[in-house]
């Protein structure tokens with residue numbers, strides 16, 4: 626199967642990625658091949674990644690792309706990309722943009738890389754992800770860079786926020802009162818995978834959290850403790 630790495634180095638349009646991203650994308654995108662996923666990317670720049678997705682999916686993808694900078698929205702391919710000018714930090718922009726849009730199967734945040742924006746965008750868009758979908762945040766190393774307001778373990782960074790969401794995978798087991806907004810936003814959060822500079826959130830369907838018991842006979846001397 627063609628890899629994003631091989632496609633990337635033959636792109637006509639400019640893009641810039643860290644070298645470890647290709648293996649991640651090959652693994653997470655493969656299940657959507659041939660299924661015409663609806664994919665939204667935040668951050669168009671010179672259009673290189675959009676060209677990569679189109680080529681990776683051999684045009685079997687419904688591509689949506691947003692950017693704050695109107696100048697970047699002029700890239701035209703043979704296959705249409707649904708472009709819009711959206712500031713990812715604006716609730717009003719998202720409300721207007723999402724009105725009438727379908728839910729997405731794949732969302733990639735490669736926009737401002739500002740922690741506050743990454744958190745806000747995840748909170749806004751995770752409910753707009755289909756069950757069985759993935760939400761990818763690129764360049765999360767900004768959470769560690771002081772010049773981006775980051776630092777190891779620093780509250781308010783995207784990485785600290787993402788670590789906190791690990792709890793919501795266990796929502797049915799939480800017996801204390803959890804923040805209702807977060808419980809609602811992250812309903813069906815199935816897994817979070819942390820890579821160097823990339824975080825991948827997977828959304829359900831989750832199996833009902835009921836205990837499975839094998840049908841084997843129990844040794845009467847054994848206790849579950």
Ligand SMILES: C[S@@+](CC[C@H](N)C(=O)[O-])C[C@H]1O[C@@H](n2cnc3c(N)ncnc32)[C@H](O)[C@@H]1O
Pocket residue numbers: 639640641666667668669670671672673674675691692693694697711712713714735736737742
């Ligand atoms: C790293 S570039 C995207 C690169 C592209 N995805 C690629 O790989 O070829 C980041 C883009 O995010 C856009 N951006 C910056 N701040 C934004 C914001 N607040 N809302 C939406 N887009 C933003 C920039 O204009 C820029 O085009």
